[in-house]
Amino acid sequence: MSRKWVEEEGRHWVDRGIISEEQYGQIVALYPHKKIVSERLPIFAAILVGAGILTFIASNWSAIPQLIRLLMILFAMGGFYWFGYRKEKRGAQALGLSLIALGIITFGAGIFLIGQMFHLVAYDARAFIIWSLPAIALVWMYRSRWLYFLALFIVDAGQVYSAISFQQVSWLLLVLLLLGTGGYALRHSGRAVFASLVSSILLHSLLYLITESQAIGWLALIAAALYAALDWLPNRRTRMAGQLAALVSAFFLAVFFIFLLGEMDREPVPNPAVFLVLFAFTFALSFFGKRKHKETVALLEWFIFLPFFYWESAGDVMYLLVLFVFSGYLLWIGYREEGSGRVNAGTLLFLLSTFIGYIQVAWDFLPKSLFFLVGGLLLFALNWFLQRQRRKLLEGNGRGGGRT
Amino acid sequence: MRQRKARVFFVLLLLQALFLGGMAASYYAVDAVGKELRLKTAPVDPRDLFYGDHVELAYEISSLPWTLWKGGARPDKKETVYVVLRRSGSHDAAVAVYPEKPEEKEGETVLQARVRSWGQPEQLNLVYGFERYYVEENTGKELEERREQATVSVKVAPWGQTKIIGLTFDEEKK
Numbered sequence: 174m175s176r177k178w179v180e181e182e183g184r185h186w187v188d189r190g191i192i193s194e195e196q197y198g199q200i201v202a203l204y205p206h207k208k209i210v211s212e213r214l215p216i217f218a219a220i221l222v223g224a225g226i227l228t229f230i231a232s233n234w235s236a237i238p239q240l241i242r243l244l245m246i247l248f249a250m251g252g253f254y255w256f257g258y259r260k261e262k263r264g265a266q267a268l269g270l271s272l273i274a275l276g277i278i279t280f281g282a283g284i285f286l287i288g289q290m291f292h293l294v295a296y297d298a299r300a301f302i303i304w305s306l307p308a309i310a311l312v313w314m315y316r317s318r319w320l321y322f323l324a325l326f327i328v329d330a331g332q333v334y335s336a337i338s339f340q341q342v343s344w345l346l347l348v349l350l351l352l353g354t355g356g357y358a359l360r361h362s363g364r365a366v367f368a369s370l371v372s373s374i375l376l377h378s379l380l381y382l383i384t385e386s387q388a389i390g391w392l393a394l395i396a397a398a399l400y401a402a403l404d405w406l407p408n409r410r411t412r413m414a415g416q417l418a419a420l421v422s423a424f425f426l427a428v429f430f431i432f433l434l435g436e437m438d439r440e441p442v443p444n445p446a447v448f449l450v451l452f453a454f455t456f457a458l459s460f461f462g463k464r465k466h467k468e469t470v471a472l473l474e475w476f477i478f479l480p481f482f483y484w485e486s487a488g489d490v491m492y493l494l495v496l497f498v499f500s501g502y503l504l505w506i507g508y509r510e511e512g513s514g515r516v517n518a519g520t521l522l523f524l525l526s527t528f529i530g531y532i533q534v535a536w537d538f539l540p541k542s543l544f545f546l547v548g549g550l551l552l553f554a555l556n557w558f559l560q561r562q563r564r565k566l567l568e569g570n571g572r573g574g575g576r577t
Numbered sequence: 578m579r580q581r582k583a584r585v586f587f588v589l590l591l592l593q594a595l596f597l598g599g600m601a602a603s604y605y606a607v608d609a610v611g612k613e614l615r616l617k618t619a620p621v622d623p624r625d626l627f628y629g630d631h632v633e634l635a636y637e638i639s640s641l642p643w644t645l646w647k648g649g650a651r652p653d654k655k656e657t658v659y660v661v662l663r664r665s666g667s668h669d670a671a672v673a674v675y676p677e678k679p680e681e682k683e684g685e686t687v688l689q690a691r692v693r694s695w696g697q698p699e700q701l702n703l704v705y706g707f708e709r710y711y712v713e714e715n716t717g718k719e720l721e722e723r724r725e726q727a728t729v730s731v732k733v734a735p736w737g738q739t740k741i742i743g744l745t746f747d748e749e750k751k
Contacts, residue, residue: 290711
């Protein structure tokens with residue numbers, strides 16, 4: 174709750190005689206002014222100054238002698254790191270860490286600028302691997318979420334670059350992702366940290382499957398395996414966040430299959446025996462993990478991982494069903510646990526499922542005007558139903574606060 | 578603890594500075610002690626376009642006849658091979674390709690190369706690591722159009738590192 178909200182609402186409480194003026198003062202004092210402005214201004218200032226210097230250098234780059242360029246890179250990097258280090262040490266966490274992040278970025282820029290100075294061509298993701306090393310080391314040192322996201326971005330960008338430019342996946346980058354950033358996530362779990370880690374692992378896996386021309390269906394197994402492994406994580410919030418990332422990835426994989434299964438039947442499928450054995454094994458792993466946390470009802474989520482791509486003729490319809498069941502399940506769980514995050518995600522995915530189902534199934538036998546008409550009416554009906562559910566939920570809570 | 582953190586931080590900083598500095602220094606060293614090669618450029622695959630600040634180059638030595646191959650079985654993609662070059666006329670041309678690094682004879686230069694995955698299958702297609710030439714932004718169009726009749730000067734250090742030192746058009750020489 175923000176101080177502003179308390180200040181405004183508290184006025185009404187005083188007017189109604191619920192609390193005294195003195196109590197009002199005491200309550201408001203419990204909510205100190207957030208340091209948002211004082212913390213964020215220097216960060217934006219640093220970013221602007223950094224961007225200014227960089228664009229100035231970039232636009233005059235070819236006019237500057239090589240040796241001077243090199244020194245400029247080194248001084249910029251050293252300067253960012255040095256000031257970042259001092260600021261962080263003196264307690265200006267946010268500013269210090271953003272300067273250190275600028276140092277990491279300058280190091281990466283330095284690698285590519287020196288490569289350009291000497292006309293170097295890359296034939297693998299080496300530059301990104303080297304770039305990510307100090308980033309990962311600094312993540313571990315400072316245990317900072319923002320540095321973590323930066324390191325993750327470097328590792329992911331390197332892998333995408335490697336896949337697109339060289340049609341290969343860099344194993345070293347995968348190892349750095351799992352041990353470097355993954356190890357950090359395990360030790361300092363945070364929700365966004367876990368969700369982004371799971372998504373990154375799935376991204377690397379997808380790139381691997383594509384570059385090696387393997388069946389995309391394996392991704393369902395990898396997502397399921399990550400999901401099952403997360404069932405053994407003791408912290409509930411991070412577990413849920415990581416699993417939600419795996420589930421949403423599987424959701425989009427299902428969307429992919431809906432469009433693909435009907436179109437081309439040549440899409441290779443994973444070896445069924447290997448797939449099913451491993452799938453059963455990860456399911457068991459998940460089951461025992463969930464039993465430990467007394468969450469066996471969440472086994473319903475496994476619905477989204479089911480490999481309907483083996484069922485060529487009716488696979489797309491089954492996947493469509495899966496989308497509806499899954500988003501309906503999310504809504505149900507969200508209403509039951511009154512978690513607005515899941516309700517919103519569920520609503521969004523439900524709308525998306527309707528839409529996808531509509532264009533994929535209905536297009537063939539409906540005239541186009543009817544397509545839009547019935548589609549709109551369907552969304553209206555759904556909206557009406559969801560609003561009613563939402564109102565019920567709020568009434569069940571009593572009239573909560575001043576916000577609806 | 579604080580003390581240790583400071584030390585680790587500055588070791589990290591030093592390593593990054595040393596890496597960048599060392600990278601640059603090694604290429605300056607190539608300039609100083611390297612042997613100069615003059616290579617003729619060749620048409621590139623149409624998929625290579627002008628990128629605004631650099632041109633993609635291909636050389637006559639990028640695609641070689643299999644008759645130059647001195648190994649047994651043909652090498653796989655991405656495998657490392659060694660190309661022996663000898664000066665013929667005003668340019669250097671490939672005379673042999675070996676799977677292992679051969680002894681460098683008088684008047685010859687050995688270049689390390691990797692077998693690339695694209696190109697004509699009846700030829701030995703190689704990349705050397707100097708297939709890109711950076712120019713001032715948006716000045717490369719002319720270069721792009723005439724890059725098939727250019728000469729690129731490359732320096733090769735005794736330890737195998739290479740670096741482009743210049744690009745000239747053949748007409749200008751005449």
